[in-house]
Amino acid sequence: MPLDTAASAELFERARAVTPGGVNSPVRAFNAVGGTPRFIRSAAGAWLTDHDGNEYVDLICSWGPMLLGHAHPEVLAAVQAAVARGTSYGTPTEPEVELAEEIVARTSVERVRFVSSGTEATMSAIRLARGFTGRDVVVKFAGCYHGHVDALLASAGSGLATFAVPGTPGVPASSTELTLVLPYNDRAAVEKVFAEHGDRIACLITEAAPGNMGVVPPEPGFNAFLAETCARHGALFVSDEVMTGFRASRQGQWGLDGAVEGWRPDLVTFGKVMGGGFPAAAFGGRADVMGHLAPEGPVYQAGTLSGNPIATTAGLATLRLATDEVYDHVGRAAEVVKTAAAEALAAAGVPHTVQSTGTMFSVFLTEGPVRDFEDASRTSAAGYAAFFHAMLERHVYLPPSAYETWFLSSAHDDRAVSTVLDALPHAARAAAAAMDGA
Numbered sequence: 001m002p003l004d005t006a007a008s009a010e011l012f013e014r015a016r017a018v019t020p021g022g023v024n025s026p027v028r029a030f031n032a033v034g035g036t037p038r039f040i041r042s043a044a045g046a047w048l049t050d051h052d053g054n055e056y057v058d059l060i061c062s063w064g065p066m067l068l069g070h071a072h073p074e075v076l077a078a079v080q081a082a083v084a085r086g087t088s089y090g091t092p093t094e095p096e097v098e099l100a101e102e103i104v105a106r107t108s109v110e111r112v113r114f115v116s117s118g119t120e121a122t123m124s125a126i127r128l129a130r131g132f133t134g135r136d137v138v139v140k141f142a143g144c145y146h147g148h149v150d151a152l153l154a155s156a157g158s159g160l161a162t163f164a165v166p167g168t169p170g171v172p173a174s175s176t177e178l179t180l181v182l183p184y185n186d187r188a189a190v191e192k193v194f195a196e197h198g199d200r201i202a203c204l205i206t207e208a209a210p211g212n213m214g215v216v217p218p219e220p221g222f223n224a225f226l227a228e229t230c231a232r233h234g235a236l237f238v239s240d241e242v243m244t245g246f247r248a249s250r251q252g253q254w255g256l257d258g259a260v261e262g263w264r265p266d267l268v269t270f271g272k273v274m275g276g277g278f279p280a281a282a283f284g285g286r287a288d289v290m291g292h293l294a295p296e297g298p299v300y301q302a303g304t305l306s307g308n309p310i311a312t313t314a315g316l317a318t319l320r321l322a323t324d325e326v327y328d329h330v331g332r333a334a335e336v337v338k339t340a341a342a343e344a345l346a347a348a349g350v351p352h353t354v355q356s357t358g359t360m361f362s363v364f365l366t367e368g369p370v371r372d373f374e375d376a377s378r379t380s381a382a383g384y385a386a387f388f389h390a391m392l393e394r395h396v397y398l399p400p401s402a403y404e405t406w407f408l409s410s411a412h413d414d415r416a417v418s419t420v421l422d423a424l425p426h427a428a429r430a431a432a433a434a435m436d437g438a
């Protein structure tokens with residue numbers, strides 16, 4: 001019996017009448033996989049409940065933030081106490097200082113500024129890099145998504161890849177003509193662009209480990225090479241850890257490479273986990289670069305709700321609870337799920353590659369390895385749509401796009417994981433049937 005989705009369908013109908021596409025962020029609409037997006041009424045631990053009462057194991061975790069699972073009692077208690085003290089003052093507050101201290105202690109950054117979304121973080125980091133260097137050109141990689149910043153919407157993976165659009169109307173050519181786009185993991189392309197334009201490049205921005213074209217880990221030494229190349233040419237190396245930060249490992253992707261190899265990015269952007277499910281994000285880095293920000297320096301950046309006391313309280317509670325044990329648990333659960341996914345796909349005869357960095361992973365329905373966006377684009381959209389719906393029917397909520405990372409949490413216990421494992425063989429067979437028919 002297919003799940004009853006009448007209540008979601010009715011809400012979607014109403015939503016479409018008042019909101020473009022019925023959603024407030026495109027991939028939520030299920031356009032890439034078809035069907036009715038589920039309207040979620042509540043969530044607890046590893047589970048989502050929709051308006052029809054269906055329950056799903058959540059493998060999106062709000063697209064990364066919910067490292068501890070939903071409605072973690074200690075995070076809720078901290079937030080409830082904070083809400084009772086008022087929701088926003090527009091003044092400096094103690095939780096901002098504590099959260100900044102926590103981030104500085106855990107990562108490579110010396111100073112940090114809070115904003116409200118990852119998009120704002122990357123936009124501000126680029127402005128700062130341009131202001132600091134007095135240069136205009138930005139280098140990015142195809143398939144890396146850094147939020148919907150005009151200058152960074154060139155070949156940006158994620159939702160744009162899902163909808164097969166290379167860029168978007170509404171962004172003037174003058175915004176993207178200062179953006180140079182290179183294939184990921186391609187050292188020769190990086191060398192060449194710096195040899196030709198090195199003295200005009202303000203910064204190179206990269207996802208610390210791309211997760212927005214599926215997970216495409218940097219090849220060993222690639223981030224170190226980028227940092228070194230930028231330094232040689234007087235450009236800043238901006239590592240976007242909005243997705244990987246406090247997620248891939250306790251110290252993000254940097255904990256897996258820079259901290260081990262002994263280098264630091266000049267600027268880093270954060271979001272998702274550090275907001276504990278609230279709209280909080282940040283950019284930070286070298287003290288001398290951050291010192292160029294207003295009011296200390298001339299580069300202007302501001303926000304009415306930046307460092308909001310509820311959001312920073314939720315983020316602080318989350319990071320304090322995000323101990324080594326949490327990362328061990330998420331890593332073990334991820335290992336079990338990705339091994340089972342690979343086995344199920346192999347048994348069904350579906351070409352596939354499972355790639356990971358730290359606790360993050362994704363499944364491509366194509367032969368690997370996937371090194372860059374061109375490789376990622378070979379994943380079977382039809383196969384994934386069938387796979388996705390077979391999982392959903394069996395109460396597992398995967399990202400509704402073939403180009404996204406799968407996220408687990410410390411709340412993914414044996415019951416949640418075995419629900420996923422039970423569903424995988426059916427989904428693999430559904431993918432096989434769809435790909436045979438394609």
Ligand SMILES: Cc1ncc(COP(=O)(O)O)c(C=O)c1O
Pocket residue numbers: 063116117118119120122145146147148207212240241242243244271272281
């Ligand atoms: C690596 C990366 N950077 C930036 C962003 C943009 O963050 P936000 O959606 O909070 O604007 C995202 C969002 O998925 C992201 O994954």
